[in-house]
Amino acid sequence: xxQMTQSPSSLSASVGDRVTITCQASQDxxxxxxxxxxxxxxxxxxxxxxxxxxxxxVPSRFSGSGSGTDFTFTISSLQPEDIATYYCQQYDNLPxxxxxxxxxxxx
Amino acid sequence: xxxxxxxxxxxxxxxxxxxxxxxxxxxxxTSYWIGWVRQMPxxxxxxxxxxxxxxxxxxYSPSFQGQVTISxxxxxxxxxxxxxxxxxxxxxMYYCARQGSALGAIDYWGQGTLVxxxx
Numbered sequence: 143x144x145q146m147t148q149s150p151s152s153l154s155a156s157v158g159d160r161v162t163i164t165c166q167a168s169q170d171x172x173x174x175x176x177x178x179x180x181x182x183x184x185x186x187x188x189x190x191x192x193x194x195x196x197x198x199x200v201p202s203r204f205s206g207s208g209s210g211t212d213f214t215f216t217i218s219s220l221q222p223e224d225i226a227t228y229y230c231q232q233y234d235n236l237p238x239x240x241x242x243x244x245x246x247x248x249x
Numbered sequence: 250x251x252x253x254x255x256x257x258x259x260x261x262x263x264x265x266x267x268x269x270x271x272x273x274x275x276x277x278x279t280s281y282w283i284g285w286v287r288q289m290p291x292x293x294x295x296x297x298x299x300x301x302x303x304x305x306x307x308x309y310s311p312s313f314q315g316q317v318t319i320s321x322x323x324x325x326x327x328x329x330x331x332x333x334x335x336x337x338x339x340x341x342m343y344y345c346a347r348q349g350s351a352l353g354a355i356d357y358w359g360q361g362t363l364v365x366x367x368x
Contacts, residue, residue: 143311176354178294185344185358186286186294197356229294233353237310238284240294 144168144232148241154249161217163244165208165230173209174234180243181226189228190215222248251275253283253345253359260365261335268331269362271345278326279303282348284355285319285330289341299348300328335366 145168155161165175173193178186188197190206193213203218217224225248230241256270271283284299298309302321309319318331328345345359 174353178355180294185361186355187358188354188356191354191356197354227293231294231296231355233348236308236352237298237312238296238348238352240296243293 143237144171144235144239146230146232146239146241148228148230148244150244151242152245152247154247155220156249157220157222159220161220161224161246163215163228163230165213165215165241167211167213167232167234170210171232171234174232175206175208175213176231176233177204177206177215178229178231179224179226180229186229220246220248251347251357253347253357255343255345255359255362258363258365260367262368263335263337263366265335265366266331266333267335267364268329269343269364271328271330271359273326273328273347276347279323280350282350282352283321283328284346284348285317285328286344286346286355287313287341288344288361297330297343299352302326302328335364337366337368339364340366 147166175193177190180186194206227243227245252274254272282299285297287295297313300307300319302323321328342361344361346355347357
């Protein structure tokens with residue numbers, strides 16, 4: 143299985159801050175990387191697919207970059223409604239493994 | 250509107266069997282993969298396996314192979330996740346999820362089915 147390592151595991155930031163989460167794959171996955179947001183008690187929601195493509199309807203403050211083994215997810219200006227846990231997921235090889243998640247809190 | 254509607258919460262005893270369901274609507278059910286994702290209490294997401302209802306091609310994560318069975322009935326646009334003998338460690342929220350024909354991103358999720366296994 144491809145291992146996906148996210149960092150940090152938790153993060154506290156203020157409204158308006160720029161927030162960055164990283165995800166590292168244990169082998170080259172090209173750009174086969176997605177980012178999801180999960181709010182408490184809800185199903186996850188796709189934000190970014192193919193490493194850098196914004197899903198329809200997702201605010202432009204969310205962005206993704208990277209290829210190969212190293213990826214970055216950024217919120218350009220943190221909003222109160224962005225409080226959630228964020229997961230990366232690779233889909234280069236089965237099983238389509240997730241990172242362990244990054245819990246984002248408001249400072 | 251694409252929807253994945255899952256069956257309701259279940260409370261079972263260890264050793265019992267269980268089959269939970271996921272009904273798709275608003276799209277061509279046979280043209281997309283349906284997968285299952287486990288989330289244990291307070292933990293992260295785990296990809297379990299996936300089925301293509303068009304031809305019943307099924308793939309499992311090695312971690313779940315032999316532990317669960319994934320199936321689908323395309324005549325009623327419904328996918329299933331089944332256990333023959335539940336364990337307490339199967340207690341979790343289970344989500345069904347749609348992936349595109351090229352096995353890309355999960356673009357739609359079910360609301361989740363909470364399975365509780367307790368004596």
